[in-house]
Amino acid sequence: MSSSYQRPCQGGPCTEIGMAIPGFCKCKQDAERICALENLVRELAMDLENEIDNRYSHGIKDHPAMKPKYERDMEVCRRARGLLAAAGSNDEAHTEDASA
DSSP: OOOSSOSSOSSOHHHHTTOOBTTBOHHHHHHHHHHHHHHHHHHHHHHHHHHHHHHTTTTGGGSTTTHHHHHHHHHHHHHHHHHHHHTTOOOTTOOOOTTO
């Protein structure tokens, strides 16, 4: 599980506002949940991109009439990757093509 979040909590928000309970740290639990969600979003974005690429295979996506639809369909993948990048998530499995 890769993430930019500190584990275990070292005086995070739950400690600062008095929510920390000995033996249980909500910051750690939340960070782990965020890591799991990041991994899920990354996997879903890759699966969706593969599905869209398969749908527009054999040069169809380069056809002038189909290119806008392809770009629109791929927007969800680009937004997901943008959110992961903004969160500092490590997305080694895919690098965006600079020409896209």
